[in-house]
Amino acid sequence: MSTNAAKNLFIYGSLLCFIVLIVLTIDTMGTLDKRAPVITDKVDAGKKVWHKYDCIGCHTILGNGSYFAPDMTKAVERKPKGYLKKFIMDPRTIKADSAMPVLGISEQEADDLIAFLDWIAKVDTNGWPPKPILVAAAAGKAATPGQVLFQQNDCSACHQIQGLGGTAGPDLTRIGLKQADIEWHIKHLKNPESVVPKSAMPDFAHLNDEELKALAEYMVTLK
């Protein structure tokens, strides 16, 4: 191949690739709004909060960003919104060993940010992030009614048992040793702040007495 032929191949080949990219970009732009919910003013305000505090300097979103803190794409699916709000505003009151600093985020900003996170969780991401295989395999294999309820209510989003589960709330591996009183657990599930001041845990008052008892009984068996 002569130098001139190589030069022409470089110039026209690259131009062709770029034209294809532009065509695909135009097509993609036409589909994006259909793959996500409507963007309200509140969602937009939340996106601006995301930018203002440079959240991407620590977190990823849609898997892009910094790898210092958890991905936020499905945050509202993994954690209750009430917990998220309290945590965003004052992380270390909620979780003493949290790496997240207090940024001075106002209540309004926290609400907007959660609206934005709610929006992004509903974006069609072609199935990302995938469901972990162990979580998928463990579903439906629980033995006691308490364990079933623990799974159904997604308690492991925040609590760990023997290394599996989230770290937002306390580890429950040996909770039965720490708190063996079934009545205490029932009270706690109905209204967490009544027994643990400043608790960020959402209440589970919508469960009936039987269900609450089953969950509490499961808690005291964890030793």
Added chain:
Amino acid sequence: MKYQSQKIAVNFYTAALLLFAVQVVVGIIAALQFMWPDFFILNFNTIRTLHINALVVWLLMGMMGATYYVVTEESETELWSIPLAQLQFWATVIAVTAVVVGYIVMGVFPQANIEVFGTQLLNEGREYIEAPRWADILIVVSVLLFLFNCLMTVFKTKKFTAVQGVLLGGLTFLALMYLPGMFYTKSMVKDQFWWWWVVHLWVEGSWELIAAALLAFMLHKLLGADVKVLAKWMYIETGLVLFTGILGLGHHYYWIGTPKYWLWVGGFFSSLEPIPLLLMVWDAFRTTRETRVAVPNKIGLYLTVAHAIFNFVGAGLWGVIHTLPQVNKWTHGTQLTTAHGHLAFYGAYVLLIVAMIYVTLPSIRGVKEFNQSKGYLAFWWMTISMVFIVITITGAGMVQTYLERLLGLDYVTVKASYNLWFWIFRAIFGVGFLVGVLILVADFFTLGKKPLPAK
């Protein structure tokens, strides 16, 4: 030195290397914050912003310095305007300083990052392009002044060489590709879509064009290799870089809310991206072997070949291992990306600029022979440390992918417990890397200035 204008390159190299040192110091702080988040007065997000922005800016300044040198040499004339080049240099330094001060102010007082004319005043909160809009405009003006000066120089003598064509073409492409990052979109999906246009089409497009042109320039200057043969291979390499790289952009559009056809487009084209990088390695070896001449500037050649090799390993191999959607589904957003980022930037661009400095500085200082031992020392301290940094983060990424993504363990648990040893080793090798950088900076300031010991 044949041309007085080439002194301006030293200004850019100096600023670049000082920023390089700053980048590595804040990198070590960031590494320590993985273990102790409160280790420093500034939070991790500000430290990381400084780490990656310092990198981008110092590489750009290195490229500008190198280009001012190359253009004068290839055009065989002085720059069109030396005062304009000096103005552009100082304007860039002042703008960069202002942006850094802004980041630090925002780091200490997050509330200071207020909204002005629809954008944030101090930090846009968008990875890599955190610089606020007013700084974006200054950066564009600076790059346009730089390009204008270079193009006017080329037109002075009208020596349209292949190297100048690809180099200035790459820099023009770079300037144009900064624009898609300069508008606000309400949708985070569109935000990231355009944001990748900037980031990907820079590092896997225009920057690789600049790298290919500088590689050809260095091989010619060091070895006196035939310009025509070098030009032919440069066109083939850059052609393949763009054929694979432009649509390889698709590998960033798998999971961000974009249509499914990007899985095919991105998977296919980005899998081919290592090929032109391998061709560059072959090109460097072939040219060296074929031109059997005594090379006085051995360290320059050493670094040139090392750049080609690590460009292939870091950008090519470490990229291709997680570029297929079937793999990327599990690894996207994990430490594996960090490992790839570190080795790719080091091999493709850090070594490129360092090689250019060692190839051009002796001519600028007017020496033919100089003490090369410090150059080798700096190279090995940096390279061994970087290889181990990359091994530790690759390990961390594999553990994270397995435990968090496959088994479903919590992110914080994996980071704080299972990956702790990786963070410890990464920080230690970070210090090793800093040693290499300090040797490099010291050598830069003294190279060719001391008399050589008698043989």
